Every structure is written in structure tokens, then in C-alpha cells.
Amino acid sequence: xxxxxxxxxxxxxxxxxxxxxxxxxxxxxxxxxxxxxxxxxxxxxxxxxxxxxxxxxxxxxxxxxxxxxxxxxxxxxxxxxxxxxxxxxxxxxxxxxxxxxxxxxxxxxxxxxxxxxxxxxxxxxxxxxxxxxxxxxxxxxxxxxxxxxxxxxxxxxxxxxx
Numbered sequence: 001x002x003x004x005x006x007x008x009x010x011x012x013x014x015x016x017x018x019x020x021x022x023x024x025x026x027x028x029x030x031x032x033x034x035x036x037x038x039x040x041x042x043x044x045x046x047x048x049x050x051x052x053x054x055x056x057x058x059x060x061x062x063x064x065x066x067x068x069x070x071x072x073x074x075x076x077x078x079x080x081x082x083x084x085x086x087x088x089x090x091x092x093x094x095x096x097x098x099x100x101x102x103x104x105x106x107x108x109x110x111x112x113x114x115x116x117x118x119x120x121x122x123x124x125x126x127x128x129x130x131x132x133x134x135x136x137x138x139x140x141x142x143x144x145x146x147x148x149x150x151x152x153x154x155x156x157x158x159x160x161x162x
Contacts, residue, residue, distance in 0.1 A: 015103075015104075015107055018103060019100045019103045019104070022078070022082075022095045022099050022100065022103055023094070023095040023096060023097075023099055023100055024094065024095075025092055025093070025094040026092065026093060026094075027087065027089060027090060027091070027092055027093075028084065028090065028091040028092065028093050028144060028145070028148045028150065029090070030145070030150055033141040033142075033144060033145050033150070034141070036133075036134075036137045036141070037134045037135075037137045037138035037141065038134075039134075040130045040131070040133045040134035040137065041130075041131070041134040043126070043130040043134075044126070044127045044128070044129075044130035044131040044134060045127070047126050047127065047130065048125045048126045048127030048128075048130075049127075050125075050127070051124075051125055051127030051128050051131075052127070054123065057122065059117075059120050059121075059122050060117075060122045063113055063116065063117050063122055063124070064128065066113065067109070067110065067113040067128070067132055068132070068135055070106075070109045070113070071106070071109075071110075071132050071133075071135045071136035071139065072135065072136070072139045074102055074105060074106045074109065074136060075106075075135075075136045075137070075138075075139035075140035075143070076139065076140075076143065077102050078095075078099055078102045078103065078106070078136075078140050079139075079140045079143035079144055079147075080143075081095060081096055081098040081099040081102065082094065082095045082099060082140075082144060083095075083096070084144070084147055084148055091148035091149065091150075093144060093148070106136055110129060110132050110133075113132075114128075114129070
């Protein structure tokens with residue numbers, strides 16, 4: 001019981017941190033865009049090495065694919081809410097209230113996927129959760145990098161983007 005309460009508190013603190021960081025004005029740098037997807041990918045494999053091997057059932061695969069598509073779709077929506085502007089040291093990003101709402105929706109979708117998995121006997125541990133977070137950050141950050149002109153041709157005037 002205490003472990004569950006601690007895990008829930010840690011999850012809520014993490015959610016608060018993520019949402020806060022997404023709505024603050026900050027520089028867009030390759031390092032900042034890459035670090036969270038890499039960290040969460042590492043956590044997904046490092047903390048739960050068995051989750052990929054447990055994709056033996058159709059329902060497990062369906063939940064992974066559905067969750068992955070939802071993570072990417074919500075990332076695209078969130079990226080559209082993030083304003084880019086040119087700062088003195090390069091591109092800057094800032095989310096808004098809709099960015100925060102979409103992050104809450106992202107976590108709600110992940111919780112719903114977990115509950116559906118529990119209902120159908122598909123165990124989901126931290127590996128799947130961290131993979132979901134890594135994927136949603138990677139998709140969002142790839143779009144921001146493109147819009148900021150850090151990859152590909154980008155936009156010529158990021159101040160007009162988003």
C-alpha cells in the first residue's frame with residue numbers, strides 16, 4: 001500500500017515537472033531535444049528488460065501499437081501548440097495551456113492503455129511506460145527541431161512558427 005502511494009506521488013510529481021517544463025520559455029538545442037527520448041528509451045530497456053519478450057499475445061502487440069500511435073498523434077498535436085521564436089542565442093520554444101492539457105491527455109491515454117491491459121491480462125510494467133514517454137518526446141521534439149531549422153530545411157523564420 002505504501003509503495004503504491006509513493007509510486008503515485010512520484011508519478012504526479014513527474015507529471016507536474018514535465019508539464020511545467022513544456023510551457024516555460026526555453027532555448028531549442030539539439031541536446032535538449034535528444035536527451036529525454038534517449039533517457040526514457042534507456043530506462044525502458046534498463047529497468048524492464050523483459051517487456052519486449054512479453055509481446056507474445058495479439059492483445060499485447062495491439063496495445064503496444066495502439067499506445068505508440070496515440071503517443072505519436074498526441075506529440076504531433078502538442079508540437080503544434082508550441083510557439084517558436086528567434087532569441088538572441090537561437091530558437092526559443094514556449095508551450096501554452098493547450099500544451100499542458102495535451103500532456104495531461106497523453107498521460108491519461110497511457111493510464112487507459114495500462115488499465116485495458118490489466119483488464120485483458122496483459123501485464124505492463126515500467127518498460128512499456130518509459131517507451132511510451134520516449135516515443136512521445138521523440139516525435140514532438142523531431143517536429144520542433146524541424147520547425148526550428150535544426151534538421152532538414154526547417155522554416156526560415158522560426159519567429160513566425162507555431
